[in-house]
Amino acid sequence: MAKNKNTGGEMSFLDHLEELRWILVRSCAAILIGAVVAFVFSREIFDDIIFAPKRADFITYRIFCDLANKYDLDKSFCVTELPFAVISRTMDGQFSTDIWTAITAGLILAFPFILWQVWKFIAPALYDNERKNAVSFIVFTSLLFFLGVLFGYYLIMPLSINFLANYTISKEVINNVDLDSYLSLIKTTVISCGLVFEMPIIIYFLAKLGLVTASFLRKYRRYALVIILIVAAVVTPPDVVSQMTVTIPLVILYEASILIAARMNKTPKTTE
Incomplete structure (x- = not known):
């Protein structure tokens, strides 16, 4: 149990709630x-970051x-432009997008x-030797999260945008993508990848609580690999290099x- 800062005794349930409230x-x-x-630099964020994967000269493409x-593979990334435009269909669409993007x-x-x-x-609630690892925990967890965000931004997102922009059911259909739809794809991709990269940290705490064991993870390794390959196949072009680029880090x-x-x-x- 946590210690009360004023009395030095164990904190009550209400004290825990108060501490949680301030956190x-x-x-x-x-x-x-x-x-x-982010709002102050919103123009740079939108032009140089958010809409960068929409341009054919993006570094990933x-x-x-x-x-x-070089290796005579699928040429789907060798394009001069991506066949879609981003539009805003509501009066406050761009303003509300600016606000929510800044919050994200x-x-x-x-x-x-x-x-x-x-x-x-x-x-x-941790042991003394575990409390000493605070800096390592924060640095390592933050590093994994930001690596996941970069992985989602530079790999998953452009692969998804390229696939979805070039997927057609008929030449009669023109892709005018709603601004909210485009931003939703980006936010979902980068944040979910950031959280997926926290897998080692999550496993650490689950193993500490006895809810997950190494033998359990080894037993279901093949199923996890199949899921990872399916995800890679969905978001990448049909070539080995692209699929392995996504599969290997996972x-x-x-x-x-x-x-x-x-x-x-x-x-x-x-014990303490």
Whole structure:
């Protein structure tokens, strides 16, 4: 149990709720500050980041096109333009998009601070040797999250945009994509990838609680691999290089999770 800062005794349930309330307040404040910063630079964020994968000269398309030409693979990335336009169909569409995008960016920027707040809340329930790992936990978890965001932005998102933009049911249909739909794809992709990259951290806590074991993860490794391959096949063109580019990092994460679970299963519990 956590200690009461005023009395030094164990905190009551209401004290825990009060502490949680202030953690939420501080986290929301951090997100708001990040959102304000993102709103100030919103034009650069939209032109240079959000709409960059919509352009044919985006770095991912150029790299895959070079690989396709070098190894005689699928040439779907070697295009001069992506056949769709982004439109706003409501009067307040661009303003509300600007606000919510700034909030999303604020959440991403404030992620390390939010982690620190969460750690402060759960730290009293940990052993002394575990509390000493606060900095390592925050740095490693934040690093995984930002790597996941970059993975989603530079790989999953352009692969998805290229596939969906070139998928047609008839030449009669023109792709005029709604702004909300385009932004939803980006937000869902980068944030979900950021969370997926937290798999080793999640496995660490699940193994610590005894809910997951290394043997369990090894037993279902083949099923996990099939799911990863299916995901890679859906979001990539039909060539081996593209599919392996998406598959390999996810497989590495899964194998790292097995190693973490094995180490946790062997680690004896110590007292304070």
